[in-house]
Amino acid sequence: MKCRTFSFILLIISIPLMRFVPEVLASEITTPNRSITFPTDPFSFQPGPGQEIANTYCVICHSADYIYTQPPHSQTTWTEIIKKMKLAFGCPIPEESIIHLAQYLTHQNEIAPPAASPLEIQKASSPSRNEQGSRDKGKSVYTTHCLNCHGRMGKGDGPIGKMLIPPAANLTVLGEKSNQELLKTIQEGRPGTAMPSWKGDLSPQEIRNVLLYVRTFSQK
Amino acid sequence: MPFTDGLTRRRFLQAGLIAGGLSALGLRPVQANAPPGIDLPFSRGHRPLVAFPEKRPLMVMTTRPPQLETPFPIFDENIFTPNDAFFVRWHLAGIPTTVDLQTFRLTIRGRVQHPLSFSLTDLQTQFEPIEVAAVCQCAGNSRAFSEPRVAGGQWGHGAMGNAIWKGVRLRDLLEKAGVEKDAKHVRFDGLDRPVADVTPDFLKSLPVDHAMVDHVLVAYAMNGEPLPFLNGFPLRLVIPGWYASYWVKMLTDIEVLNHDDHNFWMDPAYRIPDNACGCVEPGQKPTSTVPLSTMPVRSFITNVADGATLSAGKPTLIKGIAFDQGYGIDQVLLSIDGGQHWDAAQLGKDYGDFSFRPWEIRVALKPGQSYQFQSLAINRIGESQQLQAKWNPNGYLRNAVETVHVRTQG
Numbered sequence: 001m002k003c004r005t006f007s008f009i010l011l012i013i014s015i016p017l018m019r020f021v022p023e024v025l026a027s028e029i030t031t032p033n034r035s036i037t038f039p040t041d042p043f044s045f046q047p048g049p050g051q052e053i054a055n056t057y058c059v060i061c062h063s064a065d066y067i068y069t070q071p072p073h074s075q076t077t078w079t080e081i082i083k084k085m086k087l088a089f090g091c092p093i094p095e096e097s098i099i100h101l102a103q104y105l106t107h108q109n110e111i112a113p114p115a116a117s118p119l120e121i122q123k124a125s126s127p128s129r130n131e132q133g134s135r136d137k138g139k140s141v142y143t144t145h146c147l148n149c150h151g152r153m154g155k156g157d158g159p160i161g162k163m164l165i166p167p168a169a170n171l172t173v174l175g176e177k178s179n180q181e182l183l184k185t186i187q188e189g190r191p192g193t194a195m196p197s198w199k200g201d202l203s204p205q206e207i208r209n210v211l212l213y214v215r216t217f218s219q220k
Numbered sequence: 221m222p223f224t225d226g227l228t229r230r231r232f233l234q235a236g237l238i239a240g241g242l243s244a245l246g247l248r249p250v251q252a253n254a255p256p257g258i259d260l261p262f263s264r265g266h267r268p269l270v271a272f273p274e275k276r277p278l279m280v281m282t283t284r285p286p287q288l289e290t291p292f293p294i295f296d297e298n299i300f301t302p303n304d305a306f307f308v309r310w311h312l313a314g315i316p317t318t319v320d321l322q323t324f325r326l327t328i329r330g331r332v333q334h335p336l337s338f339s340l341t342d343l344q345t346q347f348e349p350i351e352v353a354a355v356c357q358c359a360g361n362s363r364a365f366s367e368p369r370v371a372g373g374q375w376g377h378g379a380m381g382n383a384i385w386k387g388v389r390l391r392d393l394l395e396k397a398g399v400e401k402d403a404k405h406v407r408f409d410g411l412d413r414p415v416a417d418v419t420p421d422f423l424k425s426l427p428v429d430h431a432m433v434d435h436v437l438v439a440y441a442m443n444g445e446p447l448p449f450l451n452g453f454p455l456r457l458v459i460p461g462w463y464a465s466y467w468v469k470m471l472t473d474i475e476v477l478n479h480d481d482h483n484f485w486m487d488p489a490y491r492i493p494d495n496a497c498g499c500v501e502p503g504q505k506p507t508s509t510v511p512l513s514t515m516p517v518r519s520f521i522t523n524v525a526d527g528a529t530l531s532a533g534k535p536t537l538i539k540g541i542a543f544d545q546g547y548g549i550d551q552v553l554l555s556i557d558g559g560q561h562w563d564a565a566q567l568g569k570d571y572g573d574f575s576f577r578p579w580e581i582r583v584a585l586k587p588g589q590s591y592q593f594q595s596l597a598i599n600r601i602g603e604s605q606q607l608q609a610k611w612n613p614n615g616y617l618r619n620a621v622e623t624v625h626v627r628t629q630g
Contacts, residue, residue: 035318036273036449041283061313061415063284071263071369081371088484090418113264163416165314191284192317194415 038191041065043114044200050104051201056148057093057101058085059196060160067105068113078102078109092160114200138213141206145198146214154217164194172217182211258291260376261526262364274448276304281373285310286450290378295541296522299569299576300353301381303443308450309358309379309464311422311485314413319453319470326393326438326455330407330476333398340440340454347388352435353575354460355382355543356467359490359512363615365622368502370615377520377622382543382576385458387439391432393474399428402478406431408457411470424466424490425481426459435460435574438471460574461514461546463616465490486511491614498617499610506612516619517544517605519552519579519597524624532587532628538565539580542597548573551598554581558592558623559607565595588630594621 041063045054058064073081079102085091086098093101142150149161154171161168169190174182186207189197198207257268258279267279267289278288288308290301298305321340329335338346358379363372373379394406405425412422430436437458440446447453452469459466465485481487492498493506500506519542530536542549548570553562568578585591598604609620 032446033318033320033322034446034449034453037317038286038315039270039272039283042268042280061419063282065280065282069264069267069281069374070371071364071374073371077371088420088488089414090416092416113266160416163418165413165415165417192315194313 040188040191041197044196044198045104046108046111046114048104048107050100050107052144053093053097053101054104054108055145055196055201056160057091057097060091060164060194061085061089063196065113067108070109072109073106075102075106078105081105090163092163134209135212135216137206138209138211141202141210142213145201146210149194154214166193169193169195171214174214175218179211182214183207186211260364262369262374262376264374265364265376272308272450274304275308275450276302278305278308279376279378281375285313285315287373288450289375290381292376292378292520292522292525295378295520295576296539299541299571299578300383300443303383303445303448303451306356306381306383306442306448306451307358307379309373310412310450310469312412312414312419314415316411316470319411319449321454324454324472326472326474328393328397328474328476330474331400331403331478332394332476333400334396336393336397338393343388343438343440343455347392349386350389350435350437351384351386352437352458352460353382353384353572354435354458355380355515355574355576356458356464357381357515359463359465359616360614362618365609365618365620366611366615367609368611370613372615379464382541383442384444385437385439385456386441386444387437387455387458389434390436390438390457390474391434393438394431394476397476399476400478403428403476404479405477405481407475407477407481407483408466408468408471409473409475410452410468411472420484422468423481423483423485424468425477425483425486426466428476430459430462461544463490463512463515465512490616492616493612497610499612502611512616514545515543516617517549517597517599517603518542518619519595519605520622521593521595521624524593524626526624527626528624529627529629530585532585532589535582536585537580537582538593539578540565540595541576541578542595543574543576544597544599544603546573547599547601547603549577549579549597550600550602552577552579553596553598554583555594555596556583556585556591559594559621562596585626585628587628589628591626591628593624593626596621 043064045051045064082098082101086093147158149158149168150156150171151158151161156168156170187199189195257266259266269277270280271277279291281287281289286308290305290307294305325337327337360373361375361379362377364374364376406428407423407425409423414421439456439458440454447456455471457468457471490512491509492512493500494508494510519540521538521540523539542552552565554565555562565579565581596605606620
């Protein structure tokens with residue numbers, strides 16, 4: 001008896017609802033929103049004099065495969081291309097670095113392009129034992145690779161970071177993100193932002209170290 | 221300096237067959253240490269095959285911003301290029317990852333009497349729907365075959381596709397807004413943005429006369445489906461006969477200007493030498509330039525890959541596609557001896573003046589011989605492909621007769 005009363009009430013309630021539901025569905029069908037996730041860069045620039053200039057400036061706007069798919073160009077042509085990136089597209093590369101980058105790109109352009117590097121997330125996710133030593137090593141990695149965008153205190157206010165759309169992430173407010181999440185971001189980069197993948201440049205140990213250092217920003 | 225590496229034609233053929241097989245089976249290769257790829261027949265021509273969102277595995281020229289080339293066997297399988305195989309080319313890496321149609325609007329502003337704003341539903345319900353079959357071809361399609369080589373995206377022949385585009389006439393939108401008498405150009409902007417705010421946003425303009433042409437569309441569908449995200453969901457400008465650089469993706473803003481547009485992407489980018497051939501002597505720079513616009517006539521053999529070995533004896537079917545800027549294809553000629561003798565191919569179904577036009581011909585081949593297959597298309601105003609490739613510093617406008625080298629079994 002109880003059950004029957006309950007289902008009767010349900011029936012009454014559901015009549016107006018049923019009339020309303022198809023309209024909601026219809027509008028969803030004619031206007032489906034769409035989202036995608038972009039793959040991360042398959043590799044970064046290879047070791048050699050000038051690698052850091054390429055990994056600092058070129059990858060702000062595009063993946064490294066832009067260079068490795070080019071036919072052999074002379075150093076003069078590479079210099080012209082870099083100057084176009086600086087003058088027409090606003091690449092913040094300092095004038096004095098242009099010649100070093102041109103030499104590096106000319107050399108990279110002559111050798112075989114790198115293979116896509118495998119994911120090393122699992123290896124990178126276990127914490128280090130000697131945390132203080134690792135943090136110090138992480139600071140030096142940070143100064144070399146991260147400071148231009150994320151700034152000295154990690155606020156996302158480095159000289160390049162301020163120009164970016166979206167701006168470089170503020171690393172002082174990462175408290176709630178898991179190590180796993182942050183390691184993945186460093187390893188793989190963040191699609192839709194200028195944050196590149198670092199797995200080709202930094203060893204799993206270096207990535208763990210830099211994360212330890214980055215964690216210190218939210219403690220200050 | 222080596223402009224060609226030791227890549228054999230056989231290797232290219234094998235790669236092409238792998239790609240054809242993969243696409244036929246709909247396989248998505250797992251990206252492991254060595255992802256499958258295709259080797260195009262020029263230096264630095266290795267292209268990994270990777271499936272981007274809503275796409276089957278395509279040839280990755282660049283990852284960010286994405287530039288993906290259609291493997292050539294797909295043009296033999298389909299006159300209308302499948303949406304998931306259609307090539308992809310973005311200029312700026314600030315591509316949105318979500319489009320919310322509740323808030324998405326296309327605005328019309330500038331030199332108009334009534335600035336307007338439309339949702340996708342407005343466009344689909346308030347205007348006459350129009351369909352056109354048209355080829356979308358990147359201005360730099362086949363750039364990697366420029367000799368001497370030039371800088372820029374190193375495309376093979378697969379930065380093109382043919383689709384049935386459905387949408388509303390741009391003219392209908394502009395007339396509703398009321399274009400002012402002093403209007404000269406109409407400028408288009410998509411949702412994509414530069415990574416750094418100092419980089420010029422990607423904007424393209426059409427002369428107002430061409431914006432009013434009957435078949436210029438704001439398209440919301442491609443081959444009967446919403447546009448793939450990477451091909452410009454939800455709206456894309458469609459300018460049949462003109463190069464794809466003008467077909468602005470994720471179109472969100474139309475601004476009517478009372479002056480010429482000299483934004484970076486109109487000047488100095490995407491310009492060709494200001495002369496009849498759009499060309500200069502190899503290695504030279506043009507003295508003056510004009511904006512690129514229409515596509516010269518082209519044709520391709522689609523069912524025989526360069527380096528193939530064929531059997532002799534019975535008549536061999538050779539087939540392919542041809543297209544031009546919209547005059548329509550009048551004739552396709554085929555040579556098997558590198559251009560000494562030509563025979564007329566039979567044209568297939570006509571899907572409209574802006575579409576790929578299929579063609580085919582049967583030829584007799586002798587055993588144990590080498591052949592050079594070439595196709596040459598002529599449009600209805602008598603323009604034909606070039607026997608000798610023209611050259612310009614950006615590798616635009618290629619419409620040379622391409623050669624497919626073949627051997628027959630002895």
